Amino acid sequence: EAGVTQSPTHLIKTRGQQATLRCSPISGHTSVYWYQQALGLGLQFLLWYDEGEERNRGNFPPRFSGRQFPNYSSELNVNALELEDSALYLCASSLPGQGARTQYFGPGTRLTVL
Amino acid sequence: QKEVEQNSGPLSVPEGAIASLNCTYSDRGSQSFFWYRQYSGKSPELIMFIYSNGDKEDGRFTAQLNKASQYVSLLIRDSQPSDSATYLCAVSTSGGSYIPTFGRGTSLIVHP
Numbered sequence A: 001e002a003g004v005t006q007s008p009t010h011l012i013k014t015r016g017q018q019a020t021l022r023c024s025p026i027s028g029h030t031s032v033y034w035y036q037q038a039l040g041l042g043l044q045f046l047l048w049y050d051e052g053e054e055r056n057r058g059n060f061p062p063r064f065s066g067r068q069f070p071n072y073s074s075e076l077n078v079n080a081l082e083l084e085d086s087a088l089y090l091c092a093s094s095l096p097g098q099g100a101r102t103q104y105f106g107p108g109t110r111l112t113v114l
Numbered sequence B: 001q002k003e004v005e006q007n008s009g010p011l012s013v014p015e016g017a018i019a020s021l022n023c024t025y026s027d028r029g030s031q032s033f034f035w036y037r038q039y040s041g042k043s044p045e046l047i048m049f050i051y052s053n054g055d056k057e058d059g060r061f062t063a064q065l066n067k068a069s070q071y072v073s074l075l076i077r078d079s080q081p082s083d084s085a086t087y088l089c090a091v092s093t094s095g096g097s098y099i100p101t102f103g104r105g106t107s108l109i110v111h112p
Helices: none
Strands: A005-007 A010-013 A019-024 A031-038 A042-050 A053-057 A064-068 A074-078 A087-094 A109-113 B011-014 B019-025 B030-038 B045-050 B054-058 B061-066 B071-076 B085-093 B106-111
Touching: A005 A087, A010 A019, A019 A087, A019 A109, A031 A074, A042 A064, A042 A074, A042 B085, A053 A064, A074 A087, B011 B019, B019 B030, B019 B085, B019 B106, B030 B061, B030 B071, B045 B054, B045 B061, B071 B085
Parallel strands: A010 A109, B011 B106
Antiparallel strands: A005 A019, A019 A074, A031 A042, A031 A087, A042 A053, A064 A074, A087 A109, B019 B071, B030 B045, B030 B085, B054 B061, B061 B071, B085 B106
16 A cells, blocks of 8 residues: 655755645545754744544644645645744544544655855 | 643664553643554654553554553563654544644653
């Protein structure tokens, strides 16, 4: 069974640009979570999508947004990039209603903002 | 604000020893507790979860939960060099929110 996939693996942008990160969940998983893992800060929750709807949002500014498509894949958009947005962005998926008990992470996208 | 605290380490143990990783949390309403293992350059992998006070064993891993003390721990018996990784503790509440709050992780080094 294929795991959670993310693209691209690495992304280099300059300050002020926009970044788009993509995630495909495990087959049968309807929930998608986005996390930011910056150096020294640990995993910070960004967004949770389930059945195409945004269910919860972490303490991040509105320039972090996303969406979930009918096939449950998801996209994270970061507008007006700032240097401190440089981090590993992790996507995770889980079964309906199971939350972290069945949460599997993708390999991540390393975003570097210059 | 919900907080999950872990000693950043590194915790260094010899091969074959028991490694004990600890985590405290601030939200008394927390009901679900998770341990993830993250190898350097890789994504986190769920290795244990526990809901009830007491111990839960899975192979060489034992999770221990004490809700009164707001404390959860992970014991790794017969530690192997392949256990060297960062271990993340995560805590979530019920009530429809399945979003775990993560600690910053403890680095474990198992030396031969």
